[in-house]
Amino acid sequence: MHWRTTVTYEINTLIPGRTFVEAPRWHENRVWFSELHTCSVMSAREDGSDLRVEAIVPAQPSGLAWLPDGRLLVASMQDRTLLRREADGSMVVHADLSGHVNGFCNEVIVDRYGRAYVGDFGFDLDNRAPMAPGSLHRIDPDGRITEVATDLWFPNGCVLTEDNVFLVNETFGNRISAFDLTDDGRLINHRVWAEFGPLPSTTEFAEAQAEFLVCPDGMCVDAEGALWIADLGSEKLLRLREGGEVIDEIVPGMMPFSSVIGGEDGHTMFICAAPDFDQEERRITTEARILTTRVSVGMATGTMEPAA
Structure with a gap:
């Protein structure tokens, strides 16, 4: 791919000295994020002050979302559960997905009816097991768990648009997939929103890496409907149109x-970043940080908060 940008973005460090940070959210005038190796969900003001620990998730937190009544949901990766923070601050199991998924739980997004959608790796990435597609599961308010999408190559960052299009990055699939979300919570009309190359031709992770042309991790959508994706391959944030x-x-x-x-005016981008993806190195160092920059096209209105 070839492109040109005429904008120079000034990058600033907002919160330094973290282990590995993921899943940034802008919620109630604060930036929220998960820090995997301290097992913490944290939040801070827009200027980085008043840094708080919002929740402790011993099995590593990942995606964050909120129910319509304001209670926080956290994807607990290693034990494959979705946790809920109650009004008194206690953490309880919202859904146990361990019997439904084949890899760590990763991302979560909540629709207007309080239904949560959780993605999973699909395979044991840490131990470099053979690659396999992951899935998305829906957790209804009554606790019922339903698989709603399959054959997703490492489903990652998600967003639900105001016209009920569910977008999901496939980090190891060279693509972004789209679904229509029905009133009863089904994901239908699976299609490719953006394609960067073919699906992997091998299930051996070490061999497949050479085939990853773009590795989209987290995503967010702006007011023009364009997606910003974090591309692990180029180590850039790419702004995309459909296609x-x-x-x-x-x-x-x-x-x-x-x-x-x-941000207060809807034009601050918060970025979770680290020197690399080496989790053993990230575990013993504090080189990750939350960065910020300013964007001319602001945050979308009417979308559900993204899961990155």
Whole structure:
């Protein structure tokens, strides 16, 4: 792919000294994020002050979302559960997905009816097991768990648009998939929103890496309907139109894993970044950080908060 950007983005460090950060959210005038190796969900003001620990998730937190009544949901990766923070701050199991998924739980997004949608890796990435497609499961308010999408190559960042299009990055599939979300919570009309290359031709992770042309991790959508994706391959944030045309890029100087647009005026991008994806190195160092930059096209209104 070839593109050109005429914008120079100034990158600033908002919160330094973290282990590995993911899943940024702008919620109630604060930036929220998960820090995997301290097992913490944290939040801070727009200027980085008043840094708080919002929840402790011993099996590593990932995606964050909120129920319509304001209660926080956290994807607990290693034990494959979805946790809920109650009004008194206690953490309880919202759904146990361990009997439904084949890899760590990853992302979560909630629709207007309080139904949560959770993605899973599909295979044991940490131990480099043979690659296999992951899935999306819906958790209804009554606790019922239903598989709603399959054959997704490492489903990752998600967003639900105001016209009920569910978008999901496939990090190891060279693509972004789209579904229509029905009133009764089904994901239908699976189609490719953007394609960067073919699906992997091998299930051996080490061999497949050479086939990953774009590795979309987290995503967010802006007011023009364009997606910002964190591309692990180029270590850039890419702004895309439907079909995959790259219309802008941000070079943060570190590997970006996800971003969200928010801030008081809706034009601040918060970026989760680290030197690399080496989790053993990230576990013992504090080189990850939350970065910020300013974008001309602000946050979308009417969308559900993204899962990155």
